Amino acid sequence: MAEPLYRLPSRSEIIELAIEEGHDADIPTNAGSIHPRPHHSPHPHPHNHSHNHKTSDAQKSSSAVFGKDIEKGPRPESLSSEDDAEDAEAEATEDSDPNIVWWDGPDDPQNPLNWRYVKKWGTVILVSAITFLTPLASSSFAPGVPKVMETFHSNNDMLEGFMVSVYVLGFAFGPLIIAPLSEMFGRLWLYHCCNVFFIVFSIAAAVASNMGMFIAFRFLMGCFGGAPLVLGGGTIADLISREQRGTAMVVWMMGPTIGPCVGPIVGGFLIEAKGWRWNFWLVAILAGAFMIMSLILMNETYAPVILARKTARLRKETGNLKLRSKLDSGLSPRDLFIFSIIRPTKMLTQSTICFAISLYVAITYSYLYILFTTFTAVFTNQYGWHGGVLGLSFLGLGIGSLVGQLVFTHFSNATVAKHIARGDFKPEHRLYMMTIGGFFLPVGLFWYGWSVQAQAHYMVPIVGTGVMGFGLLMTFMPANTYLVDVFTIHAASAMAASTVLRSLCAAFIPLSSQKMYAAMGYGWGNSLLGFVALLLIPIPFLFIKYGEAIRARSTVKL
Known part of the structure; x- marks a missing residue:
């Protein structure tokens, strides 16, 4: 099952990729981890988590990192050649193991980096559009705040501001849950689920009957609307080579940069024409359109999950329970x-x-x-x-x-x-x-x-x-x-x-x-x-x- 690694990524490349994927570099990226993989039991499974109380090898490996002063480690540019040599030696050892599941060569069509040009950049544009919409929704109804206050018969100055800013409070808590879930189940599942809940709570805000409901739904919109901000950089890193990634990242970053400022311009005229509730209906309609497009056009891009599924399929076909994904962290x-x-x-x-x-x-x-x-x-x-x-x-x-x-x-x-x-x-x-x-x-x-x-x-x-x-x-x-x-x-x-x-x-x-x-x-x-x-x-x-x-x-x- 093992294929020779066609280009060993450097330690600095792995760290850079981990940053773009939105997790620490001791959790495997699409190119591997900066730490050697933990030793696995003879019967591994990518998502089989036992409940025994023994310290896992993954935890032991992690504890080595925990014991280090994280501000004193070497920077990627200054990492020694000995570190890269050790990583290369560990990679070579893994590549000689017939039970390691990896890509079927450099042109494996399952590898998202090898997808067709149109499919890759279509996914990047779609993710960038979703990332533009959710920050836009944070402030798009701001010009209609007086009308919302009038609808709910309130003159509380604090609530007048909080109904706008509560959205960003969701950005504080949603990503803390979304990030680890994406590492367990992949990006696609999280995109779809968060899109669905974002649409549901946008509609709920549009039909809210009192201030408490409205603020609660705005908060939940922010929690689920934070998903593309958490996952987008990783999706781009999954699809686009390092040499071309800068352009894609600039396009993606336009959403959180100018979305909150463009939102009120659009929302101001819409609210004047149709009322403040239509601001949320428009967000829900656009999110629904993006949701349909993502269901049709998007596929899983996270390599650890793709290889985990491939490993499970090969175990079933071959009966070899010792097979394990090269990117299985064991966490x-x-x-x-x-x-x-x-x-x-x-x-x-x-x-x-x-x-x-x-x-x-x-x-x-x-x-x-x-x-x-x-x-x-x-x-x-x-x-x-x-x-x-x-x-x-x-x-x-x-x-x-x-x-x-x-x-x-x-x-x-x-x-x-x-x-x-x-x-x-x-x-x-x-x-x-x-x-x-x-x-x-x-x-x-x-x-x-x-x-x-x-x-x-x-x-x-x-x-x-x-x-x-x-x-x-x-x-x-x-x-x-x-x-x-x-x-x-x-x-x-x-x-x-x-x-x-x-x-x-x-x-x-x-x-x-x-x-x-x-x-x-x-x-x-x-x-x-x-x-x-x-x-x-x-x-x-x-x-x-x-x-x-x-x-x-x-x-x-x-």
Whole structure:
């Protein structure tokens, strides 16, 4: 059953692939794991999890990782040739084992990397469309908030903001469950199930009869709507070769970047024409269309699950119970859930770097949702905007975010390439762009707040929000890449920790924004946020100077 491995992936490639798939690198990627596979019993089964109390070999292998300080490990670019030689030797040993099930050669049609061009890129486009829709739904009904409040006979300022931000609260909890489930059952099953529940709760929100029901359904929409954000990067990594992956990832990332800003523009005119409930009907209709397309066009892309099914089929056909998939991790559901939940928690509480960077991102991300929850009231009260035109108030934020992403992608890659060529690259070089972005955020807040307070021409505050959007992306993107470079093998857990904290802050901090503006006015209210943003500016500078020393002294054990 074994086939020679036609190209041994390097350790750095496996780590990079694990990051894109959304899990730590000690869980097998499509190319294998950075650790040798655990020894299996003579009667393995990909999904057979015994209930004995003995420590499994997989757990022993994992415990070796837990005992290491995760901030002191070597980076992928600096991994020694001895490490790759050891991995190659382990791979060669496995390839000589006739009971190892792998692809049937480099052109095996079951391998998603070998699918037809149209099928691969069709899947990428479909996943990108779904990933665009679910973040769009987070804010698309924001212009209709006053009408929702009127429908449910409420004048509670906190609920007015919470009905928008509660969606992102679902982004904090849904992925913690979705990620380990995808590693057990594959991506396709999770896409279909989450799409179905997303449609169900979108319809439920459309027909909600009271505020409590509406907020609960919005939260559940967020929980299941987070699936493409968790699974999309992995799907692209399953299908597209490393050389072509950058383009696909940029297309996919457009969804979470500009979706929340485009949503209110579309929603504003729709709500004016058909009412706020139709915003959710439209989301459900589009999600239903994507669901039908995914049922027809999508297939499982996650190699460990494909090979597990192949192994089960071959066992049945040959009667050889010793057959085992090359990518079978031997980890139980309990192990996977522990990795998904406990590791991010420990990182957030034990790592100075992870906590400080995540806090910076969380506060700046909460500013985004302060704008989402207050734009309608601000432009209604100060400029007399009503109806569909209210959605246009989000335009500056969207354009600024898009420009920020493009500028970061270009200059960050150039900076990193320069240092790698010199041979002196370290993770802190990722933060140079963050030092620039940090200044744009308070400038945008002061600009927006005082221009609204003075009722300057409406383009003035909209340009101010564009400056804010640029600053947000120029802090958010470098922070993420820095966490990836610092934690490498456990980058997915670091990213999960950051996601949970920023989602919690984005859900709850905006609740007091209306009262803040009522008490302080738009000028001083936004200035208060700007002063907090100014206090955060030194963080990337401090890590550029002391980050390496902090990592050398830090003790973070999972």
